[in-house]
Structures are given as structure tokens and as C-alpha cells.
Amino acid sequence: MTKIKENSTSNQNKEISALACPVTYVMNKIGGHWKSIIIYQLKEGPKRYSELKRAIPAVTEKMLIQSLKQLEADNLLIRKAEPVVPPFVTYFLSSSGKELVPLMHLMAEWAIHDSRREEKTKAFSEQVLMMD
Numbered sequence: 001m002t003k004i005k006e007n008s009t010s011n012q013n014k015e016i017s018a019l020a021c022p023v024t025y026v027m028n029k030i031g032g033h034w035k036s037i038i039i040y041q042l043k044e045g046p047k048r049y050s051e052l053k054r055a056i057p058a059v060t061e062k063m064l065i066q067s068l069k070q071l072e073a074d075n076l077l078i079r080k081a082e083p084v085v086p087p088f089v090t091y092f093l094s095s096s097g098k099e100l101v102p103l104m105h106l107m108a109e110w111a112i113h114d115s116r117r118e119e120k121t122k123a124f125s126e127q128v129l130m131m132d
Contacts, residue, residue: 035071
């Protein structure tokens with residue numbers, strides 16, 4: 001992944017918009033495809049890397065590692081490495097990350113309702129097409 005210069009205009013604009021808009025701030029923290037899924041998986045408690053990988057089989061190793069590092073850098077999760085052989089690393093939500101859990105539940109609830117709405121719309125459209 002290409003590293004963005006800290007003083008780039010794009011990066012400065014992103015920071016300004018995050019200050020001006022709380023939704024932008026949140027999306028900068030949990031945006032992307034995998035971060036919110038990882039947070040959702042950690043809501044029940046600590047997980048090892050292999051447990052996260054099994055829980056999210058579609059994510060590549062590279063993306064999982066990258067997302068975990070970004071979430072750690074944003075203080076949303078904590079990586080705890082035990083000094084044993086083989087290494088024993090667990091990931092768990094920080095207090096800030098735990099505050100996102102109700103938001104994750106709301107997002108999941110919205111997804112369920114919206115997908116049902118789409119199913120009904122699709123079924124209705126198919127019925128209309130059959131009438132023609």
C-alpha cells in the first residue's frame with residue numbers, strides 16, 4: 001500500500017473534513033470493508049488472529065493484518081502478545097472500541113431490515129414482470 005505523505009493536500013483536507021463532520025471522523029476510523037467486521041467479531045471478547053481469520057474467511061491475510069494494525073493505531077483495539085513460544089497474540093477492543101459495539105448492533109439491525117425490504121421489492125418487481 002502506498003504511504004500518503006502526512007503534509008499532502010489530500011491528507012490535510014481529510015483531517016479538516018473529519019473535524020467538521022462527525023460522520024467523516026467515524027468513517028475515517030472504521031471505514032473500509034474489514035474494520036467494522038473485525039470490531040463486530042471482537043464484540044464478544046478477545047480473539048486470536050486465527051480465530052478472526054476463521055470468523056471472516058473472505059478476508060485475505062494481508063487485509064486482516066493491515067486492518068488490525070490500523071484499528072490498533074486508531075486506539076480501537078489492543079494487541080496483546082504473550083512472551084511465549086510459539087507467540088500467543090490476542091486482540092480485544094479498547095474502551096473506545098467497546099463504545100462502538102452499540103453502533104455495530106444498530107448497523108446489523110438496519111442491514112437485516114433493509115435486506116428484507118430489498119427482498120420484498122425484488123419479489124414485487126418479479127410479479128409485475130410476470131403480469132406483462
